[in-house]
Amino acid sequence: MELTSVRGLIVRETPVGEYDKLLTVVTEEMGRITVSGKAIRSLKSKHMPATQLFCYSSFTLRKSRGYYYISDSALIESFYGLRLDLDRLALASYLCDVAAEMAVEGVGDEDLLRLTLNALYALANNKEIPIAQIKAAFELRCAAIEGFLPNLSACDVCGCAPNEAERLYLDVMNGRLLCKNCLRNVKHTEDLIDDGTAHIYLRLTRAIYEAMRYVTEAPPNRFLSFQLAADELPQFGSVCEKYLLNHIEHGFYTLDFYKSIL
Numbered sequence: 001m002e003l004t005s006v007r008g009l010i011v012r013e014t015p016v017g018e019y020d021k022l023l024t025v026v027t028e029e030m031g032r033i034t035v036s037g038k039a040i041r042s043l044k045s046k047h048m049p050a051t052q053l054f055c056y057s058s059f060t061l062r063k064s065r066g067y068y069y070i071s072d073s074a075l076i077e078s079f080y081g082l083r084l085d086l087d088r089l090a091l092a093s094y095l096c097d098v099a100a101e102m103a104v105e106g107v108g109d110e111d112l113l114r115l116t117l118n119a120l121y122a123l124a125n126n127k128e129i130p131i132a133q134i135k136a137a138f139e140l141r142c143a144a145i146e147g148f149l150p151n152l153s154a155c156d157v158c159g160c161a162p163n164e165a166e167r168l169y170l171d172v173m174n175g176r177l178l179c180k181n182c183l184r185n186v187k188h189t190e191d192l193i194d195d196g197t198a199h200i201y202l203r204l205t206r207a208i209y210e211a212m213r214y215v216t217e218a219p220p221n222r223f224l225s226f227q228l229a230a231d232e233l234p235q236f237g238s239v240c241e242k243y244l245l246n247h248i249e250h251g252f253y254t255l256d257f258y259k260s261i262l
């Protein structure tokens with residue numbers, strides 16, 4: 001019998017029958033895996049503590065006919081604080097949905113797992129950071145580590161430095177920065193050759209630009225350690241959400257739910 005040891009975050013759970021659950025787990029070693037939890041919803045199950053949604057746990061798994069089954073489990077972190085606040089719980093569901101979407105089966109993605117764990121930890125334990133900031137920073141950083149890192153170093157067309165540009169815009173679909181003059185030229189060219197492609201340009205204030213730079217360049221455990229004025233946060237959130245979702249190319253029910261309860 002083949003046994004495998006993994007550490008992973010439970011990002012989805014689906015009840016099956018009376019006592020079973022299917023778990024979607026984002027692991028360090030194997031990316032996204034689906035684990036069949038036999039009888040783990042039974043109060044008598046020794047696996048119950050480690051197999052709840054949002055738990056980060058270590059597992060010994062046995063593989064049989066293409067499925068993983070739990071042979072042993074141990075809870076590492078439950079993020080208990082998430083369960084005390086509906087906003088935080090709803091946001092955690094969305095972040096986990098994004099992680100499940102981005103993780104690839106069979107391909108370990110330590111950066112994605114680390115990012116999601118850090119965001120959940122802040123959501124569960126840190127009341128100082130606005131949850132809108134956790135959401136936005138997670139979205140942008142997630143896009144960056146999954147290969148959609150926007151080039152924020154200079155205007156992509158004329159190369160002018162961001163601090164020299166009168167205004168800055170994010171070209172969402174092309175992941176690049178444009179200054180005011182170059183945006184005007186780019187739009188003019190698009191009008192001449194209308195090929196039906198969608199274009200999204202978002203104005204970035206200086207503070208939002210600086211926050212984006214920080215989030216994409218900070219060390220993994222420091223990506224939330226920045227401050228943005230309260231009146232800048234909604235626009236920052238909108239930029240980060242649009243950026244991620246346009247690259248994923250669809251929305252999420254969990255995001256709709258999170259927004260519906262705010």
Ligand SMILES: [Zn+2]
Binds near residue numbers: 181
């Ligand atoms: Zn330019």
